[in-house]
Amino acid sequence: MKFTEEHEWLDLGDDNVVTVGITAHAAEQLGDIVFVELPDEGRTVSKDDEVVVIESVKAASDILAPLDGEIVEVNEAIVDEPGKVNKDPEGEAWFFRLKIEDVSALDDLMDEKAYKDFIGD
Amino acid sequence: MSETLSKTNLNELHLALGARMVPFAGYEMPVQFPMGVLKEHLHCRAQAGLFDVSHMGQVVVRGDRVAEALERLVPVDVVGLAEGRQRYGLFTNDTGGIEDDLMIANRGDHLFLVVNAARKESDLARLRTGLEPFGLSVKLLENRSLLALQGPEAEAVLAEHHPGVADMRFMDVDTFPLAGAECWVSRSGYTGEDGFEISVPNAAAMDLARALLDDARVAPIGLGARDSLRLEAGLCLYGHDIDTDTTPVSAGLGWAIQKVRRNGGARAGGFPGAEAVLAEFDTAPAMRRVGLRPDGRAPMRDGVALFAAEEDDAPCGRITSGGFGPSVGGPVAMGYVAADRAAPGTPLWAEVRGKRLPLRVAALPFVPAGFKR
Numbered sequence: 001m002k003f004t005e006e007h008e009w010l011d012l013g014d015d016n017v018v019t020v021g022i023t024a025h026a027a028e029q030l031g032d033i034v035f036v037e038l039p040d041e042g043r044t045v046s047k048d049d050e051v052v053v054i055e056s057v058k059a060a061s062d063i064l065a066p067l068d069g070e071i072v073e074v075n076e077a078i079v080d081e082p083g084k085v086n087k088d089p090e091g092e093a094w095f096f097r098l099k100i101e102d103v104s105a106l107d108d109l110m111d112e113k114a115y116k117d118f119i120g121d
Numbered sequence: 122m123s124e125t126l127s128k129t130n131l132n133e134l135h136l137a138l139g140a141r142m143v144p145f146a147g148y149e150m151p152v153q154f155p156m157g158v159l160k161e162h163l164h165c166r167a168q169a170g171l172f173d174v175s176h177m178g179q180v181v182v183r184g185d186r187v188a189e190a191l192e193r194l195v196p197v198d199v200v201g202l203a204e205g206r207q208r209y210g211l212f213t214n215d216t217g218g219i220e221d222d223l224m225i226a227n228r229g230d231h232l233f234l235v236v237n238a239a240r241k242e243s244d245l246a247r248l249r250t251g252l253e254p255f256g257l258s259v260k261l262l263e264n265r266s267l268l269a270l271q272g273p274e275a276e277a278v279l280a281e282h283h284p285g286v287a288d289m290r291f292m293d294v295d296t297f298p299l300a301g302a303e304c305w306v307s308r309s310g311y312t313g314e315d316g317f318e319i320s321v322p323n324a325a326a327m328d329l330a331r332a333l334l335d336d337a338r339v340a341p342i343g344l345g346a347r348d349s350l351r352l353e354a355g356l357c358l359y360g361h362d363i364d365t366d367t368t369p370v371s372a373g374l375g376w377a378i379q380k381v382r383r384n385g386g387a388r389a390g391g392f393p394g395a396e397a398v399l400a401e402f403d404t405a406p407a408m409r410r411v412g413l414r415p416d417g418r419a420p421m422r423d424g425v426a427l428f429a430a431e432e433d434d435a436p437c438g439r440i441t442s443g444g445f446g447p448s449v450g451g452p453v454a455m456g457y458v459a460a461d462r463a464a465p466g467t468p469l470w471a472e473v474r475g476k477r478l479p480l481r482v483a484a485l486p487f488v489p490a491g492f493k494r
Contacts (some may be wrong), residue, residue, distance in 0.1 A: 032159035034445035055420050057158040
């Protein structure tokens with residue numbers, strides 16, 4: 001598992017497909033999540049494009065594409081039930097799957113220990 | 122967090138309860154407790170919630186003919202307010218805009234006012250300038266805290282501390298000993314639920330709060346849920362739904378101006394901006410505050426522009442408060458729309474993140490009020 005400074009986690013699976021979600025720390029900071037808008041499957045994105053909107057009871061936040069790639073799958077279950085993001089942010093409540101060209105781009109991201117240091121945990 | 126923030130007398134309690142603190146109107150206040158905004162909101166509607174609202178201004182005005190004198194500053198029937206009763210009021214300015222909203226209680230030998238935290242200094246200046254020349258005294262109480270106990274179980278909880286509170290009706294005010302101190306209790310609140318607001322001497326505030334929280338039916342509630350509760354109840358937030366550019370009738374607050382203060386009434390006018398304010402009863406204002414229900418699930422927040430048609434360029438209104446309504450189970454909002462678009466059910470469009478999304482005008486409140494009349 002890799003992590004961004006935007007509090008996303010990335011999990012590399014087969015065929016260069018990375019599953020992306022937000023960290024438990026981010027979900028806790030955001031508070032109760034009440035709305036999720038996901039990108040269209042098949043969309044090509046560049047790093048730092050705004051791809052997801054999430055709204056908590058307090059405010060709206062954007063989730064940025066962590067890397068260049070193509071959105072190959074989105075998790076409609078969290079659109080129907082946004083509260084899942086608070087319940088299981090690093091498991092069942094993943095956001096989207098991104099097919100990336102260059103797997104070595106993941107090397108620049110934080111590992112779990114570096115992320116924990118980053119959030120001061 | 123800035124070191125210049127004031128703290129209420131319950132600050133330590135909030136921290137001990139695990140609150141997340143935020144700056145609000147110059148105070149460090151709890152925005153949520155570990156329960157979280159959503160559950161706090163639902164708990165308050167189902168049982169009872171305790172709010173620290175000590176940041177609000179508590180003001181005592183006293184002197185000869187104090188009610189007549191205050192009527193020079195508010196478009197409210199203060200003279201007709203019976204002893205032991207409270208009434209919602211507004212400060213207006215010379216152009217009829219709203220300077221603040223407040224509660225006015227007749228406590229026998231004085232009037233007790235509760236004003237918004239962010240408007241405290243401005244309101245005090247207004248009161249002093251307007252009332253002191255007539256020999257009245259205006260005193261901001263720094264020695265009392267203010268708690269609100271709200272929800273369907275509030276009466277049963279507070280009655281265990283003094284049975285007399287159960288006999289109060291909505292908007293009654295009375296004095297009771299609670300936590301061993303003289304408390305000024307009103308049956309009112311800012312949630313749409315039955316409940317009480319309790320002015321308690323600072324020295325007893327912590328004891329009273331702890332005693333109320335010891336009751337299993339009571340949970341501490343932060344500013345986050347306070348906002349969603351009042352929004353569902355259709356209640357205005359000063360600085361958002363009403364401000365110096367909005368007028369009482371346009372804001373849907375004409376009911377707060379009793380007949381006796383309107384044109385043709387025995388004490389018509391005589392408050393700042395009276396001509397402009399009262400004219401709006403006859404010539405309907407161009408804009409109206411309304412409730413709004415998005416058709417979809419996306420919350421629509423303060424500042425979102427509203428359009429009569431999906432392709433319109435010019436907006437017909439704007440949202441002034443909005444978010445997720447936990448009891449409604451979906452997004453809710455309030456805002457101002459052109460008077461011809463203000464009927465409940467009228468379809469509108471909102472621009473959210475560059476997209477036009479459908480919504481409808483809705484009747485307020487979004488949840489039925491639980492007041493004990």
